[in-house]
Amino acid sequence: MSGIELKQLSEKVFYLPGTVNAAIVLNEEREAILLDTGSDKDHGRRLKKACDNLGVKPVVIVNTHSHADHYGGNDYLTRNFDLPVYAPPLEAGIIQNPVLEPIYLFSGAKPLPELMSKWLLAKPSRVDHILEPGALELFGVALEIIDSSGHAHRHYSVKIADVLVAADAVFGINILQKYPLPFGQDIGGQIASAERMADVGAQVILPGHGEASEDIAGLVKANIAVFEKAAKTIVGACTGVAATTVLKRSCEILGITIKDLPRYYLNHCTVMAYLSYLRESGHVELALQDNELRWSAAGN
Template sequence: MSLSLLAPGVHSLPGAVNSVVLEDGRGGGLLVDTGLDDAHARRLVRALDMAGLTPTGILNTHSHADHHGGNAHILKKFPDLKIFAPPLEAAIITHPILEPITLFGARPPRELQSKFLLAPPSPARLAPEPGLTRIGGVSVELIEVAGHASMMYAVRVGDVLYAADALFGPEALAKHPLTFCADSALQKESAARLGELEGVRVTLPGHGDPTDDLAGLVAANLAAYERTTDAVLAAVRAGAASVDELLARVCGAMDVTMTTAGAVVLNRAVVSAHLTELLEAGQVEMKVEQNRLVFNC
């Protein structure tokens, strides 16, 4: 598959997770997110070859495995490449076991060590702070969009915005009603802040197709995030319950069926994030009852 042109010198490699290639004007390209695994990374390397480009560096927008799982394969071919990521996210990319440990709360069982939750390690370093900067010989604007992950950067070049996972395409929102987040309040703030950007012609979400309707994409994401908050609040109002009990109620209300341990721990984290938001807003309470941590109104 060849690269798709978003603007002069700005390309994407469409996939389950999108990668972005930013030309440096000298035959090189900065890679933004490398996909889930070796298969995506091989497609990315082939696309670079077809375009006559050589990678100059890697920027991972955040530490979820589907955005940096291709790093290791690319480093085998280009061992001198430097990898950049936001604070905290760089540590997880360097030590990926931290992702399933965080989700499970302890050393994760084998089922939670799949490639979807545990990418190969790669030596990441801190990316520059948000704002205008240069990485891999390319001038970019880094925009802090924490919420989906503890830290995350969107990347803007001219009138093209790569929103990473601060925004999802409509199909992704429909497929995953419980949109993953580490901090649901920040997730909403980040999406809303992207909607205030001026002069954006093309927006590429981390999952989904490019669009010229940034405002519409932001509105769809904010509506999805609020639906989850409302579903969690309704679940608590149905009676005091633990996170796992609330997760079951929320999944029932949102027509979500979980069949793997990975899905359970991911969606459990989403419910926990929205519970924290509701706690801080004074809409729910947390207490210990009969050796159980429960939430009620």
Template sequence: MLKKICGNTFYLPGPVNIGVYDHGDGSCTIIDTGIDKDSGRRILRALEGEGLTLVRIINTHAHADHFGGNAFLVRRSKAKVWAPPVEAAIIMYPELEPLYLYAAKPLLELQTKFLQAAPSPVDKIIEPGSRTEEGLEIVPLPGHSLGQIGVATPDGVLFPGDAFFAMDTLKKYFLPYFVDIPRARESLDRLQASKQYNYFLPSHGCLTADPREILAANLKRLQEIDHFILSALKREPKTRDGILAELVATYNLLLNPAQYHLYNSTLGAHLSGLAEEDRLEFFFSKGRMLWQLKGRV
């Protein structure tokens, strides 16, 4: 059942919150589609219950739990799919997601619906900063993924995708998934400074009119992870796997094939971010790539 936020803006709560904007003529746009065809069926039932016809899907980014319902909804409704650059390629060719996590043909354990959704057409590449004819604003929010966007409705509601995570998620996962830490910080800083939105609904979390505490907690977590890495490297240079092993042991992180590769990717994002900020460097020794503090003798 759809829940009204304000004006023509609604959402369908669930493991991934689905944004809905009523165009006012019986048609609507939705933001993201959940993980699979069951999510798609649930969305379609909710829209039909409100007398709405789906004409457009906007995907905030190309993680399986955000576009897994696309294929079903496109077949059933003939809706057009809009997605940002880079993300569109993965939505059309979802085998790229486990491929980039594993850096080769992925293990079978990574070829699941949680990392590899059903392929979906993309009918239009949308550029950050643009607007639809109904006034939906495409807001650049990279960091969690390379080309992630948020979608803001004319009612002042922002659907920011996974630009930030709820407090419960931060408590559960010490290493929230990001691929570009400097850009993630910039996105979080922009959201903190923004005064143009009345409501924020993250994909995993609750509706809020004031996300400042949550945004600050996300920024603090990124800082804590960087601090852990820098402290670990004060003692001696380490490989990426060595740093990850310390993180797993210190924070008692659960490991399985998917979680290991997600953690490893997030750690890599922190390492490259610290290198970009001129705080870390790497070198090769005895067949290993080692990380150390910049300028360490």
């Protein structure tokens, strides 16, 4: 097999490892379904080259969610090879209008220019079909689309026989060690979705970031432990202070040093998602006093 960079997960499923993993699923006619396309044109090119090396032709793109690093290769691939694109609802709107990502990270206001880098702002892509959870036969391949929302508001994972392309429903062990506050937009959903990954009958799981694993239960457990530690840390930081102070204290406790504005706003969004989840689950309270929103642990 001459796929220079590709790793093989099963007879029909390969992936291109990188800062973000994109998967290639083959059908009987040597055609390829692309699951996510990486962060940019270069990533799209590498995916095409990987298909060339396998002797297969890409015929369709399935995006798992709308974060720029997962669909940034769409533009190159759709423009040059006219591939149709499938994406989850809501996320499809962002994939077609990528500026919405820096806009929501900056609370809906005109984003700072630092948030308009390709890390957070991909080129727009058309979306031809909205995905629904359940069975989907695509170019002769039986896919199971699994709702794994939470990391993104609508996030879908894809199961092909016993291979689960989880995308960012879970993170690889090495990623969890590096990022003790992994990005999430709906933490209740994120925890439930990570747990779901262990219950779908797969033998091997590919996270969006990090190594594939056959220890699915172990990987899920490690993800839940990190989410729970982050939640506990954030509750402890809620001592009648503003969310920005909760963010600062939580980062100190978790050993995170934020070095740039994109990372600041990604962490900020994640802390807001935890606060929303923790308020809904009765762990923290919110008071509006002196024109400031102050977060406290429940009962304090």
